[in-house]
Ligand SMILES: Nc1ncnc2[nH]cnc12
């Protein structure tokens with residue numbers, strides 16, 4: 188049995204495996220510029236975040252109907268459950284779909300067909316986080332939040348993703364204020380490729396409760412002290428960092444130093460279909476590459492539930508935490 192964990196940094200569009208991409212392409216009559224899954228897999232060589240995003244957005248063309256989003260989410264939930272994920276807070280990128288003429292209702296209703304029955308079907312509780320694309324305009328983000336208003340009973344919070352450098356958090360002050368006024372939780376990608384100041388801005392200007400990635404905080408000791416003092420969770424994605432070349436090799440990942448510094452780190456998969464592994468694979472990889480012991484792994488699992496947005500169901504959070512504490516490593 189794998190270590191129980193929550194996954195807090197997972198883009199549902201990043202779970203599109205090549206086999207499902209081809210299946211959906213055939214179903215929807217979409218032509219992909221790759222002969223087969225082998226050729227597509229060969230394209231998974233990334234120089235940086237942007238080179239990955241280009242393929243990530245290109246492949247989304249196959250996602251057209253509610254059923255496509257349902258199938259995508261069910262495939263992820265089955266894989267995540269098999270790797271010990273008990274709770275998943277799932278990002279989605281509506282602007283990437285709206286731009287292709289796929290409506291907010293198609294996306295949310297489709298995802299919900301899988302998420303609404305995920306506990307019964309997969310034993311995984313779920314929440315949805317709507318992400319704004321930071322390389323789109325602030326107006327577009329506001330329009331997107333507006334389009335999501337009929338669906339807010341199924342959305343726990345907002346996030347910020349896509350190309351980071353040159354798109355500082357401050358650009359999205361207004362939409363985050365509007366989201367807060369609607370009672371939505373707030374997170375943002377910061378310090379993945381962007382500088383430590385973007386992390387500070389996300390906290391000060393956007394009022395985020397968690398930082399997605401946050402890796403580059405290590406360049407600023409004062410910021411590290413603040414994140415430790417305020418117990419701001421960081422949703423790290425080790426295999427993603429290697430594939431997008433933020434870190435040269437996994438053995439160089441700063442995770443052990445971050446834990447030693449007292450940061451509230453969690454381990455997640457980001458875009459598992461593209462980066463070579465789901466949540467449990469990321470745990471296994473840091474265990475072997477970084478030599479993390481059992482108590483460090485337990486700490487990471489504990490942190491994931493502490494950092495999750497389960498305030499509406501503290502009983503559940505305590506149950507999950509109990510599973511972590513009583514887990515026996517084999
Ligand atoms: N790792 C990542 N960083 C920023 N935006 C993303 N969208 C999907 N994955 C992402």
Ligand SMILES: [Zn+2]
Pocket residue numbers: 196197198348376399457
């Ligand atoms: Zn991400």
